[in-house]
Amino acid sequence: MGRREDKKLEKRSRLDEAGVQELLSAGYAGATVERIVAAADVARGTFYLYYSDKHALFAVLLERLYGPLVAALATARDALAADTAPPVVYAELGEALATLIGGQPALTQVALREARAAGPGGEAVRAWTAQVEGLTEEILAASVERGLLRPHAVRPVALAIVGGVERLTWGWLAQEGGLDPAVVTMELIGLFTYGLARG
Amino acid sequence: MGRREDKKLEKRSRLDEAGVQELLSAGYAGATVERIVAAADVARGTFYLYYSDKHALFAVLLERLYGPLVAALATARDALAADTAPPVVYAELGEALATLIGGQPALTQVALREARAAGPGGEAVRAWTAQVEGLTEEILAASVERGLLRPHAVRPVALAIVGGVERLTWGWLAQEGGLDPAVVTMELIGLFTYGLARG
Amino acid sequence: MGRREDKKLEKRSRLDEAGVQELLSAGYAGATVERIVAAADVARGTFYLYYSDKHALFAVLLERLYGPLVAALATARDALAADTAPPVVYAELGEALATLIGGQPALTQVALREARAAGPGGEAVRAWTAQVEGLTEEILAASVERGLLRPHAVRPVALAIVGGVERLTWGWLAQEGGLDPAVVTMELIGLFTYGLARG
Amino acid sequence: MGRREDKKLEKRSRLDEAGVQELLSAGYAGATVERIVAAADVARGTFYLYYSDKHALFAVLLERLYGPLVAALATARDALAADTAPPVVYAELGEALATLIGGQPALTQVALREARAAGPGGEAVRAWTAQVEGLTEEILAASVERGLLRPHAVRPVALAIVGGVERLTWGWLAQEGGLDPAVVTMELIGLFTYGLARG
DNA sequence: AATGAATGAGAGTTCATTCAT
DNA sequence: AATGAATGAACTCTCATTCAT
Numbered sequence: 001m002g003r004r005e006d007k008k009l010e011k012r013s014r015l016d017e018a019g020v021q022e023l024l025s026a027g028y029a030g031a032t033v034e035r036i037v038a039a040a041d042v043a044r045g046t047f048y049l050y051y052s053d054k055h056a057l058f059a060v061l062l063e064r065l066y067g068p069l070v071a072a073l074a075t076a077r078d079a080l081a082a083d084t085a086p087p088v089v090y091a092e093l094g095e096a097l098a099t100l101i102g103g104q105p106a107l108t109q110v111a112l113r114e115a116r117a118a119g120p121g122g123e124a125v126r127a128w129t130a131q132v133e134g135l136t137e138e139i140l141a142a143s144v145e146r147g148l149l150r151p152h153a154v155r156p157v158a159l160a161i162v163g164g165v166e167r168l169t170w171g172w173l174a175q176e177g178g179l180d181p182a183v184v185t186m187e188l189i190g191l192f193t194y195g196l197a198r199g
Numbered sequence: 200m201g202r203r204e205d206k207k208l209e210k211r212s213r214l215d216e217a218g219v220q221e222l223l224s225a226g227y228a229g230a231t232v233e234r235i236v237a238a239a240d241v242a243r244g245t246f247y248l249y250y251s252d253k254h255a256l257f258a259v260l261l262e263r264l265y266g267p268l269v270a271a272l273a274t275a276r277d278a279l280a281a282d283t284a285p286p287v288v289y290a291e292l293g294e295a296l297a298t299l300i301g302g303q304p305a306l307t308q309v310a311l312r313e314a315r316a317a318g319p320g321g322e323a324v325r326a327w328t329a330q331v332e333g334l335t336e337e338i339l340a341a342s343v344e345r346g347l348l349r350p351h352a353v354r355p356v357a358l359a360i361v362g363g364v365e366r367l368t369w370g371w372l373a374q375e376g377g378l379d380p381a382v383v384t385m386e387l388i389g390l391f392t393y394g395l396a397r398g
Numbered sequence: 399m400g401r402r403e404d405k406k407l408e409k410r411s412r413l414d415e416a417g418v419q420e421l422l423s424a425g426y427a428g429a430t431v432e433r434i435v436a437a438a439d440v441a442r443g444t445f446y447l448y449y450s451d452k453h454a455l456f457a458v459l460l461e462r463l464y465g466p467l468v469a470a471l472a473t474a475r476d477a478l479a480a481d482t483a484p485p486v487v488y489a490e491l492g493e494a495l496a497t498l499i500g501g502q503p504a505l506t507q508v509a510l511r512e513a514r515a516a517g518p519g520g521e522a523v524r525a526w527t528a529q530v531e532g533l534t535e536e537i538l539a540a541s542v543e544r545g546l547l548r549p550h551a552v553r554p555v556a557l558a559i560v561g562g563v564e565r566l567t568w569g570w571l572a573q574e575g576g577l578d579p580a581v582v583t584m585e586l587i588g589l590f591t592y593g594l595a596r597g
Numbered sequence: 598m599g600r601r602e603d604k605k606l607e608k609r610s611r612l613d614e615a616g617v618q619e620l621l622s623a624g625y626a627g628a629t630v631e632r633i634v635a636a637a638d639v640a641r642g643t644f645y646l647y648y649s650d651k652h653a654l655f656a657v658l659l660e661r662l663y664g665p666l667v668a669a670l671a672t673a674r675d676a677l678a679a680d681t682a683p684p685v686v687y688a689e690l691g692e693a694l695a696t697l698i699g700g701q702p703a704l705t706q707v708a709l710r711e712a713r714a715a716g717p718g719g720e721a722v723r724a725w726t727a728q729v730e731g732l733t734e735e736i737l738a739a740s741v742e743r744g745l746l747r748p749h750a751v752r753p754v755a756l757a758i759v760g761g762v763e764r765l766t767w768g769w770l771a772q773e774g775g776l777d778p779a780v781v782t783m784e785l786i787g788l789f790t791y792g793l794a795r796g
Numbered sequence: 797a798a799t800g801a802a803t804g805a806g807a808g809t810t811c812a813t814t815c816a817t
Numbered sequence: 818a819a820t821g822a823a824t825g826a827a828c829t830c831t832c833a834t835t836c837a838t
Contacts, residue, residue, distance in 0.1 A: 004838060008801070027317035029228035033829065043803045048830065113315045116369060118226030140395075149395040156383045157390055159370055160363035167362025168355055170315060184355045191356055195394035196339075196348040210819095232812060242820040244814080253812070402817060406822070425715035427626035431808065441824045446809070514710045514767060516624030538793075547793040554765055554781045555788055561764025562757035568713060569756055582753045589754055593792035594737075594746040608798095630833060640799040642835080651833070 012050050014040040019057045023110045028058060028121025055120055065100070065107045066128035072096035073135035080142040093139075094185075101169060109173045112166060133162050161192055211249050213239040218256045222309045227257060227320030254319055264299070264306045265327035271295035272334035279341040292338075293384075300368065308372045311365060332361050360391055410448050412438040417455045421508045426456060426519025453518055463498070463505045464526035470494035471533035478540040491537075492583075499567060507571045510564060531560050559590060609647050611637040616654045620707045625655060625718025652717055662697070662704045663725035669693035670732035677739040690736075691782075698766060706770045709763060730759050758789055 018039035022031045033054055037047050051057040076093040080086065101108045114121045115129055137158040143149045165188065172179050217238035221230045232253055236243050250256040275292040279285065300307045313320045314328055336357040342348045364387065371378050416437035420429045431452055435445050449455040474491040478484065499506045512523045535556040541547040563586065570577050615636035619628045630651055634641050648654040673690040677683065698705045711718045712726055734755040740746045762785065768776050 002838080004799095004801075011801085025317060027228065027321075029226065030318055032827085034827085044829095045804065045831075046802055049801065053830075113317060115315070116312045117316060118224060118312060119229055122226075147397065150397045152389065152395060153382050153386045155377045156367055156386045157395070159366045159378075160387060160390055163366025164359035164363040167358045167365070171358055178354045179358075183352050187352045187355045188359060190351065191359055191391065191394065193394040193396045195390065195392040196351060196356070197392045198346065198349045231810085233810095243812095243822090244820055245818080247813070248818070400817075402820095402822075409822085423715060425626065425719075427624065428716055430806085432806085442808095443810075443825065444823055447822065452808075511713050511715060513713070515714060516622060516710060517627055520624075545795065548795045550787065550793060551780050551784045553775045554784045555793070557764045557768055557776075558761030558785060558788055562761040565756045565760025565763070566753055576752045577756075581750050585750045585753045586757060588749065589757055589789065589792065591792040591794050593788065593790040594749060594754070595790045596744065596747045629831085631831095641801090641833095642799055643797080645834070646797070 011040070011042060011046065015042065015047060015050055015057070016061065020061060020106050020110060023058065023061070024106050024113070028054075028114050028117060029119060055124070058121060059124055061107055062111060062124055062128055065104055065111055066132070069097065069100050070128070070131050070135065072100065073132060073139065077135055077138045077142060080139060080146065086143070086146065086148050105173050108169065112170050112173070115166070129162075133158055136162055164188070164191075210239070210241055210245065214241060214246060214249055214256070215260065219260060219305050219309060222257065222260070223305050223312070227313050227316060228318060254323070257320060258323055260306055261310060261323055261327055264303055264310055265331070268296065268299050269327070269330050269334065271299065272331060272338065276334055276337045276341060279338060279345065285342070285345065285347050304372050307368065311369050311372070314365070328361075332357055335361055363387070363390075409438070409440060409444065413440065413445060413448055413455070414459065418459060418504050418508060421456065421459070422504050422511070426452075426512050426515060427517060453522070456519060457522055459505055460509060460522055460526055463502055463509055464530070467495065467498050468526070468529050468533065470498065471530060471537065475533055475536045475540060478537060478544065484541070484544065484546050503571050506567065510568045510571070513564070527560075531556055534560055562586070562589075608637070608639055608643065612639060612644060612647055612654070613658065617658060617703050617707060620655065620658070621703050621710070625711050625714060626716060652721070655718060656721055658704055659708060659721055659725055662701055662708055663729070666694065666697050667725070667728050667732065669697065670729060670736065674732055674735045674739060677736060677743065683740070683743065683745050702770050705766065709767050709770070712763070726759075730755055733759055761785070761788075 015036065018036045019031075021039060022036045026032070026035070031054065033047050034044065036057075037044050040047075047057075051060070072093060075096075076089050079089045079092075111125055111128075114125045116122060117125070137154045140149065140152075140154040140158055140161075144151050144154070168179065168184050168188065172181065172184070214235065217235045218230075220238060221235045225231070225234070230253065232246055233243065235256075236246050246256075250259070271292060274295075275288050278288045278291075310324055310327075313324045315321060316324070336353045339348065339351075339353040339357055339360075343350050343353070367378065367383050367387065371380065371383070413434065416434045417429075419437060420434045424430070424433070429452065431445050432442065434455075435442050445455075449458070470491060473494075474487050477487045477490075509523055509526075512519045513527055514520060515523070535552045538547065538550075538552040538556055538559075542549050542552070566577065566582050566586065570579065570582070612633065615633045616628075618636060619633045623629070623632070628651065630644055631641065633654075634644050644654075648657070669690060672693075673686050676686045676689075708722055708725075711722045713719060714722070734751045737746065737749075737751040737755055737758075741748050741751070765776065765781050765785065769778065769781070
């Protein structure tokens, strides 16, 4: 690879990084291309060499986060539909999600930020979260099917689980405090497996 | 009350209503004073007679939603700390929340919209949600204290519950479909009480 | 009329005047709102209180020029169709056109400028010139009908006449020199009436 | 000629062709180098190897159109000044013009487009049209001198004729309809020779 | 000779807020 | 109390041109 391509790649990744940071601190609606290019130390026009507009950057970043995440969920669903041992499936799914989210915390926070926002930013995120929630639903259904979980209305439960997990992820990423990952994981499993009833 | 005050109140309430609708459709960052005054059929400058700026309107609306909601949670917490019969406490709390939220669905949606947004809008909402979550935490702690629930790490569990409930409320308000309130309520109680483990 | 309306009208006319001058010197494509507001001594945003965008200003100006012009042509056509004495019709038409064009020379020049331009500016002008040429055609046809002119293919002749008149108008407005209005008028009449053939 | 020069010529002619098309559809002011190089399938920088800037391309194209056209007019003028038989002169001139214009219709349309435009594009065209009109004037003067035409003010008449011819050429190139070349030619000759007066 | 990444000035447009009426 | 004209900073996006490769 020539020096030119090197430089180009580096510039793109500087823009990406600056974009994530800007989206993180200002949100989709408030993010400005001007601040992104300033942070990336590039000229204003350069941004448009890499992205057709602000939204295109956002879309690329979302794809980078949600693409693998959705893939991991789909894999888990398929594994459950086949005969794979459930504990292995759950463990691998949890591992994958933790790695994906833990590997790009800022981007995850950006996505959670926009999840309910009005306008094109929110719409873009919700296109992905709809997939996440749909797959979660299917995983629950498959688990019930295989007798791993008690029967229940999978749609509301899937949403409640995703909502709860998102809230805790957000708290962790926003450094709200009092949220030790190990404790949180255990409590989540406990809560959604056994509930809060005594004994 | 004289006719003057009448008119004034009417104008303010028209502004409030228009504000909620505008915030609902455009979000805090995207909301424009121009559209609000147009919808309220009031001159642009009039807006600033009633609110010092866009943020002030938002703050007032949030207070109207979260004030009573926080009060209801505080009441429940205090009732649990005293000797009131728990089932009554829970029932009354549920009733109160349902009434408050069901009575101002648009405003609730606005608040959920902004809950994780960047900027002053998000900050304002989070000041309230922190109270809601804190009180939920206290209610859980009190419930454990009185032996109603098994011991657990109350903070993460409180967040998970609030997150799950919020997600379902959002789905219901956004008319996502497949979310019959009666079913949702039962499933939520079942999920958080007994979990999903087989019988 | 209050002082406020006065001011508003004055501002609008300052914008109009500045707009004409800017369009004259830079053309539709090259005209900038910034220079217009600078010349009109108004803030940038003020422009958009009066016109939704650059094109709207242009459209209004064109209407102001071509509206009466088209009306005068239509009147002449109708008068010929009725039994009005032809010399009177022609004289009144010439008078009207001269007054309209002579009264707004800069605007006329702007219109001639854009008459064949690419883009929205040109399209807008051509919507009007099509009317002018269509009416000229009808006037020729009516004149032939009444035996005032020899039979001929009215469409190409109408275009040739309009083209010739436009070229001379342009030369006069652009101060090309050697174009004394009186001489030009006589020569035009002579040319289109008797041609250039000897005796 | 070596393969290298071949290639170079080919690239230049691709740029020329693309340039004409771009100028035709967007006008001088609206034409972008980006679209030209895209259409010519050449890199952006390559454009500047052949032309110092956008204007230089335009100047070259104009020269290609107007150079021979002006030469043909000069030839006709000189032939009239000498003793050549007038009908032959007129016929040859008409033939030459028709061939030149008919051979490069797109370029002709571009020139007519810009003929009254503001800015450098218009200036460049008008430098040529001034020559065309000047020569037309001289041809008329020579024709009067030789007793072929009645005496008249040659300048305004020259402009009127050029204007009329241009208008019809434009209509033909822009495919306005109703302009059969044979009919148009005959009518033009009739109009400028005998006028529209009856009998 | 050819490339195409990079630049940055400058365009149109929006909008919260002010203030004379 | 109410109006709405006016402001001007800030934003997104375009494009002729340069220059290292």
